[in-house]
Amino acid sequence: MIELKGNSVLVRDGEVKRREAANRAYLMKLDSDHLLFNYKLEAGRYSGRDIPEGAHGGWETPVCQLRGHFLGHWLSAAAMHHFETGDPELKAKIEVIIEELAECQKDNGGRWAGPIPEKYLHWIAKGKEIWAPQYNLHKLLMGLVDVYRYVGNAKALEIADSFADWFADWSGGFSREQFDDILDVETGGMLEVWADLLQITGKEKYKTLLDRYDRSRLFQPLLEGKDPLTNMHANTTIPEVLGCARAYEVTGEERWMDIVKAYWNCAVTERGCLATGGQTAGEVWMPKMKMKARLGDKNQEHCTVYNMIRLAEFLFRHSGDPAYAQYIEYNLYNGIMAQAYYREYRLNGNKHPYPETGLLTYFLPMKAGLRKDWSTEKDSFFCCHGTMVQANASWNRGMYYQDGDGIYACQYFDSEVTADIGGVPVRIQQSQDRMSGSLMNSSNTAGYQGINEITAIHENMPPYRKHDFVVRTTEPHAFTFHCRIPDWILSEASVYVNGVLHGKTADSGRFYSIRRVWNDGDKVSLILPIGIRFVPLPDDEHMGAFRFGPEVLAGIGEEERILYVDNEDVASEIEMENEREWGSWRFFFKTVNQDPSVQLRRIRDIGYEPYQIYFKVKKSEQRRSNRS
Structure with missing residues (x-):
């Protein structure tokens, strides 16, 4: 499978383009x-x-x-x-x-x-x-x-x-x-x-x-099925195994691939992940499926996030397994986006003494009440400064792949990909239909607003994400389009071709494939049901984090909060609030039954506030019993 990159993939997503531009400006500023x-x-x-x-x-x-x-x-x-x-x-x-x-x-x-x-x-x-x-x-x-x-x-x-x-x-x-x-x-x-x-x-x-x-002292135990990683400095070993991946591609020797697979099995499959996708504490690998005691001030070193994304990309290219693309998605939103080039997600009337931007945070603390520790532009330069500029120079990578006459869409950001399929140039334009209904944007005056029926149809934020793919080709041409069905969907995903239902699937973590003769202007619409999901720790089912689709939510507060809930559906404790601003949906959340309530935001929207990602959940009667 070939990764499509370089000028064959252009990023159109506004937030990603902002980060690319900030990264380019930083490179030029130095x-x-x-x-x-x-x-x-x-x-x-x-x-x-x-x-x-x-x-x-x-x-x-x-x-x-x-x-x-x-x-x-x-x-x-x-x-x-x-x-x-x-x-x-x-x-x-x-x-x-x-x-x-x-x-x-x-x-x-x-x-x-x-x-x-x-x-x-x-x-x-x-x-x-x-x-x-x-x-x-x-x-x-x-x-x-x-x-x-x-x-x-x-x-x-x-x-x-x-x-x-x-x-x-x-x-x-x-x-x-x-x-x-x-x-x-x-x-x-x-x-x-x-x-x-x-x-x-x-x-x-x-x-x-x-x-x-x-480095046989590391590689041989991995091949023997042992665990040489627990409590070992993570970002020493990840680049070494990336070397094995590259050695396999250059030499074709199977031993190198065997090492990479054994490493992934030991580091990810058997070890588990935090809700964000990260897996480290204090720069070392946490014990397998034992993370509760490691939620602290130095979780998720940025370097490990970037390098593990690179390793997952290699494995996806050589296996086609969408689980690797899913791993990348979680780490992009909750690592690369959460730890660099922060810009305040503004809330009017929320007065505070903090800056509106942040460059880079070495770690993403998981201990309740801690904050992101932002670096300076010219007086830090720790290791993660390096992976930061690389990560934000490579946003157009890992989105699309080609395998013969098949095109794979792996990540969902507004973008455009060009590929040669059997000698015919094909361009696919991806865009998210946010279904806000309003045609008003920053380029229009407040006095001009187009009339659009969608405004009334979607009274509240729709419980699904909609991504459209428009095919551009100079002649009718047959190929297969594969779109990844994420594992965070809450119910059946639906796929439409030119407005007609093509199929539905509840099988997340796979590709949905459409084989046909494509004409210029054909459109695929992917409907992904989205909502809140409670993601427990592997070693404590009563302690977990909340994700909205692929994005981890963080509660704002100086001290750790315990959540008391009335039913088994822990996710129902979180609801959206303040969801609309002019022509856009917004992402603010709060708890339903807590006193006082806990305000939550996407972890990438957290800047200088103290926050909490993992919450202990107890039954409401326990609170009443404790008070009596």
Whole structure:
């Protein structure tokens, strides 16, 4: 199955486009000299006495052992943005940075291109305490490969290839046992980049490096069905297994795929997930199906969300199993959207001292009464800054796939996809019909409003989502259109073709397929029943979170609240309120029977307020008994 990406997929969704634009603006806002500072410093190309005014802080300061890591992420994100849009300004900025990196490499002797000294890697071999130098250096190699792949910059590949010579010589000086010890110190995605370079260049040295970076101490227990992950640092292992995924695609060796499947089984299938889709606490994997004791201040590290989405995407491509696309959907809404580029979901009259925007939160706390901790633009630069700019440069990925003459729609955001099906160009335009009935929008004056019967038909927000797909083709053409039926639907989904019912299905977690000869203008309408669902913890059925469709809701409040309910349908305790504003439906929720009530919003709409995701649920008579 082929992922359709680049300029073949264009995002039209307003909220996603806002995030893309904010990400692009952030990439352009960061000064190139500051991005390059640690590289120039290492290469002797900076002669000042002081750190330059405005230099980046946090993990990018010249006293941090991970300094320089962010530039690699920046290059990858900028390259992906350019690949989708052809942005000339980003391309020009990329080219300036690549030219300076080439000069740094020359001044370092022709091979070393890193922002840290070579001795850091020698220190690993000697057992000296050092903070993940290979993780750091991988980011640059990744960025260089992406600039070559997505921008076509040959010099970026030359820098990476020469830099790889250093690693080939250095890693060849150790026995297998010695290098296994080195691999126990976080290597990031080194395995993945060697596979990338093997595919690009075909050079034998990359086969050798793949073999050396095979971390059998982790991979072999996975293949044996053991659990080496519980309480292990999660984002050390995810990039390593992404390397296995890439190695499989490049070499075709089944062992690499076996490792990926074993990892997913251990990390996800047997371990379970939070309602958001995340699975970590304190940066480590939680115990299998035991999450209650891990709801705290450091849940769901953003890096793990992004990297697990990448792993799920690989598995979907090679299996076609929609469960992986469902996993991605939950993590997109409740991770990528909830943890970066926040903009206030305004409530008039809600006076507060907080900013209206937030850049990035490293974690998504699950302990009641805590808040998101937002980073700064230039004084943080922890690891998640890097995955943030990459995640928000790749919104057009993972939405559509092609398998022969079949097109798969996996995610539901307004968008447009173009594909060649049997030599015929086909374009499919996806849009959500929000059924608000009002033609008034921000481009019209308040005095002009079209008359529309839908306004009266849908007096309240409809209990379903409607997504339309319009086919554009120059000639009648046969192909199969597959649309994913999410597992969050509350009843039968309905599919219409040109306004006529094609079929219904209650089988969530599968694809609904339509095979026919398509004409220009044919329309598929997908009706997905939506509402509130209570999602209990795997280790406590009386404690859970609420989801509205794919989106987790969070209650606003300083202290933990227990919910007392009257019946078995816990989800009925939550209802919508304040649902309409001018021409739009809105997403505000509250409890029905609590005193005082709890106000809830989608977790992506929570900014600086204290909140609660998981609620203990008890019968109402328990409250009455306690009071008496």
